[in-house]
Amino acid sequence: MLQITNLHASVADKPILKGLNLTINAGEVHAIMGPNGAGKSTTGYVLGGRPGYEVTEGSATFNGQDLFALDPHERAASGLFLGFQYPVEIPGVSNLQFLREALNSQRKFHDLPPLSGGEFLKLAKEKAGLLKMDMDMLKRPVNVGFSGGEKKRAEMVQMGILDPKLAILDETDSGLDIDALRICGEGINAIMRKPDKAVLLITHYQRLLDYVKPDFVHVLAGGRIVKSGGPELALALEEGGYEGVAA
Amino acid sequence: MITLPTRKAEEWRYADLGALETLWPLPDAESVTVAAGGEFARAIVNKGGVVRLSLTLEAGAKAAVHVLNTADTYARIEIEATLHEGADFHLGGVQLSSGDQTAEIVTTVRHIEPNATSHQMIRSVAGGTSTASVLGKVYVAKGADGTDGSQSVRAMLLDRTAQANARPELEIYADDVKCAHGCAIGELDANGLFYLAARGIEPARAKALMLQAFIAEAFDGAAEKDNLTAAAQAALEALL
Ligand SMILES: Nc1ncnc2c1ncn2[C@@H]1O[C@H](COP(=O)(O)OP(=O)(O)OP(=O)(O)O)[C@@H](O)[C@H]1O
Ligand SMILES: [Mg+2]
Numbered sequence: 001m002l003q004i005t006n007l008h009a010s011v012a013d014k015p016i017l018k019g020l021n022l023t024i025n026a027g028e029v030h031a032i033m034g035p036n037g038a039g040k041s042t043t044g045y046v047l048g049g050r051p052g053y054e055v056t057e058g059s060a061t062f063n064g065q066d067l068f069a070l071d072p073h074e075r076a077a078s079g080l081f082l083g084f085q086y087p088v089e090i091p092g093v094s095n096l097q098f099l100r101e102a103l104n105s106q107r108k109f110h111d112l113p114p115l116s117g118g119e120f121l122k123l124a125k126e127k128a129g130l131l132k133m134d135m136d137m138l139k140r141p142v143n144v145g146f147s148g149g150e151k152k153r154a155e156m157v158q159m160g161i162l163d164p165k166l167a168i169l170d171e172t173d174s175g176l177d178i179d180a181l182r183i184c185g186e187g188i189n190a191i192m193r194k195p196d197k198a199v200l201l202i203t204h205y206q207r208l209l210d211y212v213k214p215d216f217v218h219v220l221a222g223g224r225i226v227k228s229g230g231p232e233l234a235l236a237l238e239e240g241g242y243e244g245v246a247a
Numbered sequence: 248m249i250t251l252p253t254r255k256a257e258e259w260r261y262a263d264l265g266a267l268e269t270l271w272p273l274p275d276a277e278s279v280t281v282a283a284g285g286e287f288a289r290a291i292v293n294k295g296g297v298v299r300l301s302l303t304l305e306a307g308a309k310a311a312v313h314v315l316n317t318a319d320t321y322a323r324i325e326i327e328a329t330l331h332e333g334a335d336f337h338l339g340g341v342q343l344s345s346g347d348q349t350a351e352i353v354t355t356v357r358h359i360e361p362n363a364t365s366h367q368m369i370r371s372v373a374g375g376t377s378t379a380s381v382l383g384k385v386y387v388a389k390g391a392d393g394t395d396g397s398q399s400v401r402a403m404l405l406d407r408t409a410q411a412n413a414r415p416e417l418e419i420y421a422d423d424v425k426c427a428h429g430c431a432i433g434e435l436d437a438n439g440l441f442y443l444a445a446r447g448i449e450p451a452r453a454k455a456l457m458l459q460a461f462i463a464e465a466f467d468g469a470a471e472k473d474n475l476t477a478a479a480q481a482a483l484e485a486l487l
Contacts (some may be wrong), residue, residue: 048445051437072444073453088442092460101456102446109447142442232420246307 001026001063001166001198008223009046009055014104015056018043018223022196024166031201031209031234034220035242040086040202043220044168047178048082049075063165076102077109079165081158083172087151090142095125098142099161108161131187150177156187161219167192168200173208185211202215206238261380261412263349266321267297276301276327283306283331290471291476295320299325305332306360313469316342316350317482327355330363339465340369341479344377344409345486351380358386358421367400370462374405374486380412385419385426388389392423402432403461405487407456451487458483 002024007011009017016039034040046053047060049072053202060067067075076082090098103123104114115123128135131153143151152172159167169188171179171188190211192199201212209217217233221242227233248366251271252259258265276299281287284307286366291298295318302310308331316322322344328336336356341426343348356365400410413430435457443453462479466472 012339049440050441050445051306071450072441073447073449075447075449082445084442088436088438090439090457092462092463093456098448098456100447101452102443102448105449105452107449136293161447 003061006058013074029199039223075107079166083169085170095138163229171200259295263321270430297323301327306332309335311337314340329357332360341372345374348377355384358391358394359388362405364395371402374408378410387419389420391421394424396426444460
């Protein structure tokens with residue numbers, strides 16, 4: 001589904017990613033862990049196409065397409081979902097308006113007719129219910145005044161509605177309380193644990209991985225994957241830290 | 248015949264004098280007096296040229312004026328309001344400019360007696376090499392105590408080559424007066440635009456969404472809010 005080869009990328013002319021290789025197949029869940037500043041969020045932003053994140057070398061293929069040849073909105077419409085470490089506030093635009101606009105833009109990209117207001121609302125209710133989010137929250141402006149955990153949960157509702165092929169979730173677990181962590185973990189499984197989908201979890205802790213069990217765990221340090229393994233690697237990291245395990 | 252104004256006059260400083268010449272001489276302002284205790288509402292959609300409105304609000308009268316200012320070349324809306332005791336004046340305005348257009352809203356509010364209120368909220372969006380200006384003069388006469396006047400002027404620049412001017416001018420001769428004014432000129436939030444793109448919304452649509460949100464509050468309370476919003480939306484989409 002996603003093949004990243006020798007990816008080098010800079011932010012403000014500063015090289016951050018330095019030869020990253022990663023292959024994710026349909027049906028798999030991968031987790032990336034790594035020290036602060038290693039380049040984990042940068043990886044997500046580069047794949048999502050955030051302006052200012054410049055690819056200097058290497059390639060990324062997403063379902064057979066050259067990912068970097070697509071604009072950010074085309075990447076999303078092609079099935080890439082980027083869950084933000086810090087979801088952005090959009091004052092004056094309600095979640096429902098935003099999501100209907102997003103879903104219908106993606107449908108238009110695939111030459112599908114837009115969903116009617118009624119059809120969309122039904123879908124939004126279903127996905128909000130899955131994540132146990134009050135519909136009233138979705139009437140409020142996007143992320144404005146949401147608590148840290150509410151923002152993360154709202155992003156999972158977005159993911160449910162947009163139904164992507166690949167979700168890159170950047171510290172979705174941070175800010176979630178104990179119950180919310182379980183609800184979001186189960187939500188990710190319900191939405192993404194399918195043979196034709198894949199997930200890349202970026203996280204610092206085992207706790208999310210208890211719910212969304214990874215097939216592969218990678219350690220990203222200094223802009224590259226320095227170690228890969230199975231789920232046991234996350235546990236070993238929790239025990240021994242990066243210095244002990246990935247050095 | 249009165250001669251054409253020059254840029255030396257503050258209220259004409261940002262005008263498109265070339266375009267003005269073709270419109271000269273300007274028609275007199277439409278003059279409206281709202282009787283004591285009466286109410287007046289007006290929505291103005293200017294698609295070019297100079298629109299002038301002069302209001303006199305007698306004691307306790309209320310007026311709500313909402314304007315949308317757009318043009319191919321030059322659009323100017325001038326509003327004067329003279330407020331007697333306890334009168335209330337509200338102006339909500341949106342102006343949109345692109346290319347090398349010039350859009351301006353020029354207001355003069357005179358609080359000539361005590362306890363009148365005036366609230367003005369104007370949102371400008373300027374792209375290309377266009378200029379969007381707001382000049383708002385508030386005059387409070389001696390003895391017009393208890394005056395409460397506010398001006399909120401914000402502009403969004405879509406291109407670094409566009410220009411927005413916001414000039415509040417206060418002339419206050421009374422003691423017990425509350426006059427607040429806030430001006431801000433900014434650009435669309437790049438993080439917000441990327442967030443919308445990351446969910447599949449194309450760039451022009453993302454900008455339109457954020458700009459609609461930006462201008463929306465200027466039409467709050469307008470009887471013709473839906474019409475004005477729809478007209479502004481259409482003008483916005485044409486501009487992006
Ligand atoms: N605009 C910028 N200018 C200079 N350096 C930047 C800029 N943006 C990010 N960086 C740097 O890039 C590096 C990688 O940042 P990134 O956000 O990818 O780290 P991370 O692995 O996600 O860390 P964390 O675990 O703290 O979230 C950091 O050292 C950061 O300071
Ligand atoms: Mg990060």
